[in-house]
Amino acid sequence: MGKPLHVLLVEDSPDDAELLELELLRGGFMPTIRRVETGDEMRSALAASPDWDVVLSDYHLPTFSADAALATLQETGLDLPFIIMSGVVRAEDAVNLLKRGAHDFLDKASLARLVPAIEREIRDAHERVQRRQAEERVRVLSLATEQxxxxxxxxxxxxxxxxxxxxxxxxxxxxxxxxxxxxxxxxxxxxxxxxxxxxxxxxxxxxxxxxxxxxxxxxxxxxxxxxxxxxxxxxxxxxxxxxxxxxxxxxxxxSYEERLLRQANYDDLTGLPNRLLMLDRLEQGIAVAHRRNAFAALLYIDLDRFKNVNDSLGHTAGDRLLKEAASRLSECVREGDTLARMGGDEFVIILPGVDSGVAVQKVADRILDIFSPPFSIIGQDHFVTASIGISLFPNDGSDGQVLLRNAELSMYKAKEQGRGRYQFFTRELNERMQERLLLEKQLRGAAGR
CATH class of the missing domain: 3.30.450.20 (PAS domain)
Incomplete structure (x- = not known):
């Protein structure tokens, strides 16, 4: 079966059209030919179908010409092979049409070159289409990059x-x-x-x-x-x-992620690490102490009589006192230590890798000293001291939650003893805590019965 070929033929001779069709059939094509003789007919044919493969044109017709046919094709913007066929034409006229965009010139009396010429021009036209498509892709990519x-x-x-x-x-x-x-x-x-x-x-x-x-x-x-x-x-x-x-x-x-991270890990009022970050730092401190075969200390700090200031002067004054307390406490820690706000008027200091309880005691003494001067709030002096509970790793617990609980328990013992002092966690405190837990369990059991 021959290769399909759609031919727009500009020709006034039916006999010449028939000879051309026979030559295409012999060349292995299965041609579909539409013959036109005027410019209007050619424009109508080009508008009716976009599937033309080639335009073959006689050089001279009674009311049309190859020159006019070429101009008509170029007006449409279609890139179709345009081949002129004629028996009598001057060489300079043929060259002029080739310069203007015609693709080849054939002698009607010798159609041996017809099939090779059509195959070549169709192949060249396909390459031109591919080249234009590639150029268009480059143009679009260039615009996309630029914009x-x-x-x-x-x-x-x-x-x-x-x-x-x-x-x-x-x-x-x-x-x-x-x-x-x-x-x-x-x-x-x-x-x-x-x-x-x-x-x-x-x-x-x-x-x-x-x-x-x-x-x-x-x-x-x-x-x-x-x-x-x-x-x-x-x-x-x-x-x-x-x-x-x-x-x-x-x-x-x-910036937004950093703000969210800070909000999740730091106290808005004082800028100190919050409870969540403190627990993480505590586990890190325990790990450091374990590697170094040293102690880690947790100091649980509660401000004495803070509630009096907060209730009498308002939350704004209370916030100012908390910020000043955080500032004073920050003077008591070294690089590598952690000062955190647990919430309310409670703070925690973590001392990783300390050598002994004596070093912890020095920090606790420093805290008590630094809280001795009054706090000046709204033009008035207020004496706010600190009660401190202290627990040590590994003596008082091997994980953060236990150390935190024992330090808090020690802090309440310091308050019982008169406030403004510190208390290390002891076996006695542990026994009292166990007794309290047992009593609470028994009371819950009795209530259940």
Whole structure:
């Protein structure tokens, strides 16, 4: 079965049309031919179907011509092979039409070249379509890159920038002229993140895509965070020739995440670690003490007579006192220690890796001393002391919850003894606690009966 071929034939001779059809059949085609003789007929045929494969045109017709037919085809914008067939035509006229866009010229008296010419021109037309499609894809990709809402950077194999898009210029403050020729990390903040860059290069040079976050510096010195996807570009042989980085500014997102993290782990009023973070630090302190075969201490601190200030002067005054108390307590801890607010007027200090109870006692004495001066609140002096309960790892407990409970119990014992003092956890306190728990259990049992 022959190859389908849709032919628009500009020809006034039915006999010549028949001869042409026979030649196409002999050449292995199965032609569908529509013959037209005027410009209107040709325009109508071109508008009726987009599926024409080739236009064959006689050079001269009574009311039409190859010159006019070529102009009619070009008006439509269709890229179809246009082949002129004639018996008598001057060479300069044929050359003129070829210059204007005709693809070939054949002698009607010798149609041996007809089939090869059609096959060649159809093949060339297909290649032109593919080339235009590729050019259009490049154009669209170029527009997408130029108008992208994220930064795009293309480098050579050594990471030297060859292209940046307008979003990169806007995000960094560096123009394309200032950026091209510089290494991709020239905006990278120099005091951190070197490991991140080393990991990135190791990944992309192995042919894999890398994703991660960078802290960069704008031209005006302002820092900003970007989430980057960096990919290698390979040639037809699989050799890496370039790298492309697509980067999104995530500064706002990072700031929001950091605020959420701080809200989850820190006290809003004092800025100190909250109970959640304190428990985590306590477990870390226990682990440090265990590794060093040392002690860890937990000091549970409650402000004496705070309620009097809060109730008489209001919550605003109470908040000011709590902030001042936190400030004083912060003077009693070293780097590596943790000062946390448990809530209300209760604070905790964690001392990891202390050598003995004597060192803990010195800290407790320091706290009592620093609470001796009055607090000046709304122009009045208020004496607020601290009662402190102390538990030690591993003597008073091997996990954080036990140490916390025992320190709190010791703090209440200090209050019973007159406030403004500290109390280490003792065996007696433990026995009293066990007795109280047993009594509570018996009372619940009796109530149940």
């Amino acid at each position: 992208s809402p994220v930064s795009v950077v293309i480098t050579d194999r050594e990471g030297i920038i060859g292209y940046v898009n307008p979003k990169f210029e806007k995000a960094t403050g560096y123009s394309a002229a200032e950026s091209v020729g510089r290494p991709i990390d020239f905006i990278h903040r120099r005091d951190g993140g070197e490991e991140t860059y080393r990991a990135m290069w190791a990944t992309i040079r192995s042919g894999q895509e890398w994703r991660g976050e960078f802290c960069n510096q704008r031209r005006d010195g302002q820092l900003f965070w970007e989430y980057a996807t960096v990919s290698p570009l390979e040639d037809a042989n699989g050799v890496i020739t370039h790298f492309v980085a697509v980067k999104e500014d995530i500064t706002a997102r990072r």
